[in-house]
Amino acid sequence: MQREDYQAMKPISKSAMLGIATAALMSSTAIAQQRTLNYYADFDPAPLAAFEAAIADFEAANPDIDVVLQNFDHEGYKTAIRNFLTADAPDLANWYAGNRMAPFVNSGQFMDISDVWAENGLDKSLGSALASMTIDGKQWGIPYTYYQWGIYYNKDAYKKAGVEVPATWDEFISNCAKFKAAGIDCVTTGTKALWPGAGIFDYLNMRTNGYEFHMDLTAGKVAWTDDRVKATFAEWAKLVEPGYVTANHAALEWQDAASLLVQGKAANYVMGNFAVAVFKDGGMTNDTLGFMPFPTINPDVPRAEEAPTDTVHIPAGAKNVADAKKFLAYLATADVQTKLNEALGQLPINSGSSVGDDPFLQAGFKLLSTTPGGIAQFFDRDAPAEMAKIGMEGFQEFMVKPDKVDSILARLEKARQRIYK
Amino acid sequence: MTDSAIAASAEATSVNRSYWRRNQRKLAPWLFLAPGIAMFLLYVIYPIVESMWLSFYDWDGLGAKAWIGLENYRELFDDDAFYTSLKNNILWLVLYMLAVPAGLFIALFLNQTVRGIRIYKSLFFFPFVISQVVVGLIFSWFYAPNFGLFYHLIEWLTGTGVAVLADDRYVTYGIIAAGLWPQIAYCMILYLTGLNNVSPDQIEAARLDGAKGWRMLWFVIVPQLRPATFIAVVVTVIGALRSFDLVSIMTDGGPYGSSRVLSFYMYEQALSEYGYRMGYGAAIAVVLFAIMMVFISGFIWKMVRDEQGG
Structure with a gap:
C-alpha cells in the first residue's frame, strides 16, 4: 500500500512542478493568468469520466480557472489523504460524510464552508444530507451523490421455491425455510472484508429499534449489552441459527457472494446499489433481478434507510480557497448533480435534480425521498473507525457462532467504554 | 623567501602529517565505517528510539500527541x-x-x-x-x-x-x-x-x-x-x-x-x-x-x- 502511494504521489510533484513552470512562464510573458485548482480524488473509471466532463464544463464557464485533477487508487487514497492533508494540501479533496470526516474536522484539516451553504441556499436544496455534513453546527463539505441499500433478490430463485416477496420480517424468515428446502441460500453475503455484514446489522437494528437508537449506539451513547441491542441480535439469530446464511461467508469476497445470487444458488443479498452493475455483468437483467426495501420488523418504528454519501472538501491548507468555493457551489447545483449521477448510476442529493430511468435508481430515489425515519451513512461511517472495526469483527463472528452473542457483546461494550471516553 | 621560513613551513606540515601518520591506523577504520554508521544511526537506531518514545503517547497521526505514560502497555x-x-x-x-x-x-x-x-x-x-x-x-x-x-x-x-x-x-x-x-x-x-x-x-x-x-x-x-x-x-x-x-x-x-x-x-x-x-x-x-x-x-x-x- 505504501508503494502504491508513492507511485500515486510521484506524478503530482511532477505536474506541480510543471504547473509552477508554466505559471512562471505566463507571468513573465504577461498573458492573462490562469489560476490552478488542485483536486485530489479517488474515482473508479466511470465516475472519473463523469467528473472530467463536469470539470470541463466548469472550466468553460470559468476560463481563468484550470482544474488539475489527480486521481488516486481507491484504497490507497484512504492512507494518502492523511499524508497530503498535512504535507502538501490540494485545494479540493474527496472524502465521506458523517463520522468518517470527524477526525479531519476535529484536527482542523478541513475548512468550514458554511458560507458556501448559506450563500447558495444549500440547506434547502441539499437538505437530505444537511445532518450528515454538519459538525458543531457548521458544514464541512459538499455532498454530490449517494445510493440506497436494501435487499437485491433473484426472481428465478423466488419462483423456484414458490414464495412471494415478503413485506415483514416474519414472512421473510418463513420464506427462508422454503428456500432451504429447495437447496437455496436464503441470504448470501461475503464478509471477508467485514463491511457487508455491517449492512445486515444496520438494517436489523434500525428496523428493531429505530434510527435514533441506531445513531445513539454508533455515537457510543448506548451500551452494547443493552437489552435493545440484544433484541436486534435475537432477530439476527432467526436468520443465522437455522443456517439460512451462506456457509463459509467469512472466506468470501462480496463479489463471490454476488455470483452465488447470479447463479440462483442464493435468493437475497443485503447490499448497496453499486452491486447492480456486478449482478448485471454476471448476466442478470431487470427481469431476473429484483429490489425490495428491508422488511419491517417492528411496525411501530418509522422506516429508516441507509445511504452512504460521497463528498468533496476544502483542506485547511488549500492555496486557492476562493476558486475552490466556486467549484463546490457549482458541484452543488441541480444540473451538475443530475449529469454526474446519470453517469455514476447513483442518486443526486440536490432535490431539484432528476433521476435516470433505471428501475433500481428510481426505486432508490422513491425509497430515500420518502424515508420518514432518517438516513444513516453506514456502520463504518457512523461509528468511529476503531469501533467500526471491532464491531464488524463481532458481526462476522456472530454470523459464524451465534451462540457466542454474549461474549461478543461484552467485548464490544469494553471497546465502547475505551473508545468514546 | 628565507631558508628559515621554508624550514618552518616544512616543519608545520610535517607536524600535521605526523599527527595523521601517528593515528592513521586508528582513524582509518572509523573513516571507512562512518558512512555506514551514519546510515545505521539514521535508519535503524533513531526509528527504534522514536517508536519507543511514541509508545508512551496517544496520537492519531494528525492532531496533538498526548502523553499517557504506560497506559498503552496497560x-x-x-x-x-x-x-x-x-x-x-x-x-x-x-x-x-x-x-x-x-x-x-x-x-x-x-x-x-x-x-x-x-x-x-x-x-x-x-x-x-x-x-x-x-x-x-x-x-x-x-x-x-x-x-x-x-x-x-x-x-x-x-x-x-x-x-x-x-x-x-x-x-x-x-x-x-x-x-x-x-x-x-x-x-x-x-x-x-x-x-x-x-x-x-x-x-x-x-x-x-x-x-x-x-x-x-x-x-x-x-x-x-x-x-x-x-x-x-x-x-x-x-x-x-x-x-x-x-x-x-x-x-x-x-x-x-x-x-x-x-x-x-x-x-x-x-x-x-x-x-x-x-x-x-x-x-x-x-x-x-x-x-x-x-x-x-x-x-x-x-x-x-x-x-x-x-
Whole structure:
C-alpha cells in the first residue's frame, strides 16, 4: 500500500512542478493568468469520466480557472489523504460524510464552508444530507451523490421455491425455510472484508429499534449489552441459527457472494446499489433481478434507510480557497448533480435534480425521498473507525457462532467504554 | 623567501602529517565505517528510539500527541486481540521450524547425480522465487470454499468440506502451511550448498567404521552441516516473526481477528483504514522488538563466541 502511494504521489510533484513552470512562464510573458485548482480524488473509471466532463464544463464557464485533477487508487487514497492533508494540501479533496470526516474536522484539516451553504441556499436544496455534513453546527463539505441499500433478490430463485416477496420480517424468515428446502441460500453475503455484514446489522437494528437508537449506539451513547441491542441480535439469530446464511461467508469476497445470487444458488443479498452493475455483468437483467426495501420488523418504528454519501472538501491548507468555493457551489447545483449521477448510476442529493430511468435508481430515489425515519451513512461511517472495526469483527463472528452473542457483546461494550471516553 | 621560513613551513606540515601518520591506523577504520554508521544511526537506531518514545503517547497521526505514560502497555496486556496475536506468533515460530528438517531431507534426496538433477533442483527451489503475495493468492484459491482443490479433497474424504480460511480453528495452520512451502525451498538450497562441502574423507572413514543410514546422517553428515543449519534457523526465525504478507493477503487477520500476528496487529492499529492509533501500534512494535531481541542477541552471542573460538 505504501508503494502504491508513492507511485500515486510521484506524478503530482511532477505536474506541480510543471504547473509552477508554466505559471512562471505566463507571468513573465504577461498573458492573462490562469489560476490552478488542485483536486485530489479517488474515482473508479466511470465516475472519473463523469467528473472530467463536469470539470470541463466548469472550466468553460470559468476560463481563468484550470482544474488539475489527480486521481488516486481507491484504497490507497484512504492512507494518502492523511499524508497530503498535512504535507502538501490540494485545494479540493474527496472524502465521506458523517463520522468518517470527524477526525479531519476535529484536527482542523478541513475548512468550514458554511458560507458556501448559506450563500447558495444549500440547506434547502441539499437538505437530505444537511445532518450528515454538519459538525458543531457548521458544514464541512459538499455532498454530490449517494445510493440506497436494501435487499437485491433473484426472481428465478423466488419462483423456484414458490414464495412471494415478503413485506415483514416474519414472512421473510418463513420464506427462508422454503428456500432451504429447495437447496437455496436464503441470504448470501461475503464478509471477508467485514463491511457487508455491517449492512445486515444496520438494517436489523434500525428496523428493531429505530434510527435514533441506531445513531445513539454508533455515537457510543448506548451500551452494547443493552437489552435493545440484544433484541436486534435475537432477530439476527432467526436468520443465522437455522443456517439460512451462506456457509463459509467469512472466506468470501462480496463479489463471490454476488455470483452465488447470479447463479440462483442464493435468493437475497443485503447490499448497496453499486452491486447492480456486478449482478448485471454476471448476466442478470431487470427481469431476473429484483429490489425490495428491508422488511419491517417492528411496525411501530418509522422506516429508516441507509445511504452512504460521497463528498468533496476544502483542506485547511488549500492555496486557492476562493476558486475552490466556486467549484463546490457549482458541484452543488441541480444540473451538475443530475449529469454526474446519470453517469455514476447513483442518486443526486440536490432535490431539484432528476433521476435516470433505471428501475433500481428510481426505486432508490422513491425509497430515500420518502424515508420518514432518517438516513444513516453506514456502520463504518457512523461509528468511529476503531469501533467500526471491532464491531464488524463481532458481526462476522456472530454470523459464524451465534451462540457466542454474549461474549461478543461484552467485548464490544469494553471497546465502547475505551473508545468514546 | 628565507631558508628559515621554508624550514618552518616544512616543519608545520610535517607536524600535521605526523599527527595523521601517528593515528592513521586508528582513524582509518572509523573513516571507512562512518558512512555506514551514519546510515545505521539514521535508519535503524533513531526509528527504534522514536517508536519507543511514541509508545508512551496517544496520537492519531494528525492532531496533538498526548502523553499517557504506560497506559498503552496497560491496555495491551488487557487486550484479547493481543494475546491471540501472541499465541499465533508462537505457533508460527514453532511450526515454521519444520522447514529446517524438511529442507534437509529434500536436500539429501536431491543430492545425487542423476540425469537432469539440476532441473529437479530448480523446480524444488521455484516456490522461493515467486513472491509471497502470489504464494498467498495460490493458497487462498487452494483453500477456497466451493471451488478450491483442498476443499474438494476434504469434501471427498469426509463428506463435508472445510473452508480453512473461514474457520478460526484452522486458519493459522492454513497460513503457516502456505508459508512453509517457500521456506522449505529456502532451507533446501542452504543445505544443498552445505552438502557440497561435506568432506568425502570423513564419509569414507565412517563407512569403514561401519556407520550407515541414520547413524551416518546424525553423527557424520549433520555435524558438518552446522553452518548451514545455523543460517537456516536464523532465516526461519526471522521469517516466522515477520509473517505479515501472507496474513494480509490470505485473510486480512480474519475471520474475526483469529489469524492475526503481532506484526499484522501493529499495522492494523497504526496504519490501516480503521486504525491510526500510532501510540498503541508503537507499543505493539516494542513488544515485537523485545521478542526479536531475544533471538537476535542469542544469534549474535553465538556468532561472537564462534569467532573468538575460531
